[in-house]
Amino acid sequence: MSTIPERLEKLRAKMQEKGIDIYIIPTADFHQSEYVGEHFKAREYITGFTGSAGTAVVSKTEARLWTDGRYFIQAAKQLEGTTVELMKMGQPGVPKIGEYLETALAEGENVGFDGRVVSVTEGEEYEKIASEKNGKVVYAYDLIDEVWEDRPILSEEPVxxxxxxxxxxxxxxxxxxxxxxxxxxxxxxxxxxxxxxxxxxxxxxxxxxxxxxxxxxxxxxxxxxxxxxxxxxxxxxxxxxxxxxxxxxxxxxxxxxxxxxxxxxxxxxxxxxxxxxxxxxxxxxxxxxxxxxxxxxILFKCVKNPTEVENIRIAEIKDSVAHVRFMKWLKENVGKETITEMSASDKLDEFRAEMGGFIRPSFGPISAFGEHSAIVHYSSSPETDVELHEGSFLMTDTGAGFYEGSTDITRTYAFGEVSQIMKDHFTLVAISNLNLASPIFKKGCCGMNFDYLARKPFWDRGLDFNHGTGHGVGYLLNIHEGPAGFRYTYRAGESDAFQPGMVITDEPGIYIEGSHGVRLENELLVCEGEKNEYGEFLYFEPITYVPFDLDAINPDIMNAEDKERLNTYHATVYEKVSPYLNDEEKEWLKKYTRAI
CATH class of the missing domain: 3.40.350.10 (Creatinase/prolidase N-terminal domain)
Incomplete structure (x- = not known):
């Protein structure tokens, strides 16, 4: 198998043939999809970076990869020895791709890309930069296809x-x-x-x-x-x-x-x-x-109709029951039998399949133990798979595609005794998650109005997490669905006002490189509230019903309101899930939803 440097040299030879000085390879198919099929993983092929987001830019002398904060740790490791330089998007001193092109492109030089995998907006930006240097864009060639031997064919799966x-x-x-x-x-x-x-x-x-x-x-x-x-x-x-x-x-x-x-x-x-x-x-x-x-x-499908909402509630109950059984299995078996990141993830899908109507996972599972949990979007593989043991966290960010809808749930589980700082970090994330789910608000508000509720427990302590706090969820479509979500920075087209029927994730986290990570994610349904002389009010209803691991909670850093919110949520978890459990499972769930 050829190495990344060899692939880059073959690409540069093709670039020279076509009169291309800088070639851009995004993570995209012909349809601007966030996640792509095997045929379209050109950026992964040419850089070795396997994350779901990133853009490679290759010149005659260097190669660079831009990706976001979810993937900084993963990309740094995967790019070692490839000659590809990591560009950490949004970090001080790191130029955007357009800014880099403006300085790297010499007079009369050309920018190339496969025009089918670049959006109009991006293509026009590259075209403008090239024309200002008296060059042009060359968009008729898929050069990766010319160097990628044994490229997977386009999918022919049935509809x-x-x-x-x-x-x-x-x-x-x-x-x-x-x-x-x-x-x-x-x-x-x-x-x-x-x-x-x-x-x-x-x-x-x-x-x-x-x-x-x-x-x-x-x-x-x-x-x-x-x-x-x-x-x-x-x-x-x-x-x-x-x-x-x-x-x-x-x-x-x-x-x-x-x-x-x-x-x-x-x-x-x-x-x-x-x-x-x-x-x-x-x-x-x-x-x-x-x-x-x-x-x-985009907006039509983001606002779920009453049939979709009722189906989504069914899907969430199914996945919550599966998660409760999974949590019980982990708590009772880690340290007694061999359980790894990958086998744990497979076991969760077994529990999901038992619920009926399960089609497939709704995105690539994140099952990350110990220091791997500090990698925001870690993906376990046979080369990295590790065994679970006492003294650390397992973070699972996974989803299910049921006919009744898609789910996206993250939980972090503690095994045995974990350190005080790990408990404190877990508790901060729980406080954050519950804060964000709590407001009653006027119609017209968007995610930027609320992101501070999630980040305040972190910012008060000089901490933060380097990703958005929540995203819309598609109904058996994309798991990341615009145009509404939670983030404190403005993004054009991603800051729509909340409307009843939208389903948004609530997923704060904290990540300590080399040690541990915590993320807790629920889905929230936007619901109609009171209408009065002041206008129309809305609120969020959590529709994910899985305990926050009380073995990792430090009640000493929670105020009375924090505890009340956690106790109320756990009471709801027991009410919604217990009817689907046997007597032994109910007794176990009582312990993990007890009031603190």
Whole structure:
């Protein structure tokens, strides 16, 4: 197997052939997906870094990788000996990619990338930087494909339909809402490439992206029809008939690039520059008017309808019961039998499968013991898998895809006696999580209004965590779903006001490199509260019901309100979960939900 430096040299040779001086390799497929299938792991192939987020930039003399705070520790280890330099995004003195290009690109030099894996917004930024140096962007070549031997083929997994008892809305209804948004924007056609938006609109799911039940597709929605570009072999006759009844016409997957060139001049295309790839955008005829609007499906699918909400509650109960059984099994068996990070993760999925309706994990599991738990997005492997033992923490950040919805739950468990500082850190995270779930607030507030509630226990002590505090959760779609979430920094398009029906995670943490990490994550449902002369009020309802490990709680650093919140939450956990347990399991759960 070739090493990373050898792969980089082969890439540089291809760059020279094509007149490319700097080549950019993002973590993306042709659809701007956050997580990608095996075929699209080009950035991983060329750098050796396996995290889910990052962009590689390769010049004639150097290679750099930009990634965020979740992956600093992991990336530093994986890049050792590769000649790839880690660029820690958001840290002092670390330039953004565009800023780096402005200094690294010489006069007359060209920037290259596969235009299918770069968004319009990013591509236009790179194009502007290159033109200012009297160079150009070269976006017609997938150079990684030319050096990647035995590259996995595109997925050909079958498509399945999600029935209306799960979706709560027909395809026809979703298309009508989309067309109303198009009409308001003055558009006659809406070009969609984001897989979750297409799958949500057409009530279909698949297996083309690792862990996420998505289908590789493109779509153009018009007022009287939908052109769907997909590998037709994936569709059953029944699904084809249902799509045809909704006015969906099928085309080969890659035909979108030629078909878009034939759009009539009188058409008005609605496009989302942040969610459309650069190559496809460039194929739109120049005389065709474009209206830049956010995909309406983004907000539509983020606000769950009553059917989806009730299904999600069922999924959360299922996963909570599985977690309680898992926690009991860990507490009773660590130190008595061989349990490793990976075998523990597998055991949790066994408990999930017993609940019925379990399809697959909803994202790559994080099962991190001891110092591994300080790596925010650690992924255990046969090379790193370690045995669990007393005296430290196991952090599990995992999710389940049930037909009733997707879950995302993080718990940290203590085995035997752990140090006082570990207990203090665990308790701070618990206080933070409960703080964030507590407010009653006016409609119109967004995540930036509340992130301080989560971070105050840390900031008061000069501590912090280097990731967002919460994200929206898709319904058997992407586990990270915009546009709402919790973070204290503003991000365009990710700071929408909360609305009833949104499901947001609450996941503060603390990470001490070389020692331990703690994260506790619940899902919160945004609910309608009181309406009075002052307006409409909302509140958060925790819908994850798994104990916070009382073996790791230090009540001495909790005030009366902190204790009351923890006791109230644990009482709810017992109430919701105990009906599904046997007598022995109920007695065990009583111990771990007792009032403190």
């Amino acid at each position: 399945f339909e999600l029935e209306q008892k799960y979706t709560g809305e027909t395809v026809e209804s979703k298309l009508a809402r989309t067309r109303a948004a198009m009409k308001e924007a003055g558009a006659t056609a809406h070009v969609l490439t984001t897989l979750d938006d297409i799958c949500w609109t057409l009530n279909i799911r698949g297996n083309d992206v690792e862990y996420f039940p998505l289908v590789l597709t493109y779509a153009v929605i018009r007022m009287d029809k939908v052109d769907l570009f997909v590998n037709e072999k994936k569709l059953s006759d029944e699904i084809k008939a249902h799509l045809a009844a909704a006015g969906v016409i099928l085309h080969p997957y890659n035909d979108i690039y030629e078909d878009i060139k034939k759009v009539a001049a009188e058409e008005v295309l609605m496009v989302d520059p942040g969610r459309l790839n650069f190559a496809l955008y460039k194929n739109i005829p120049e005389n065709v008017k474009k209206v830049e609007e956010r995909n309406p499906a």
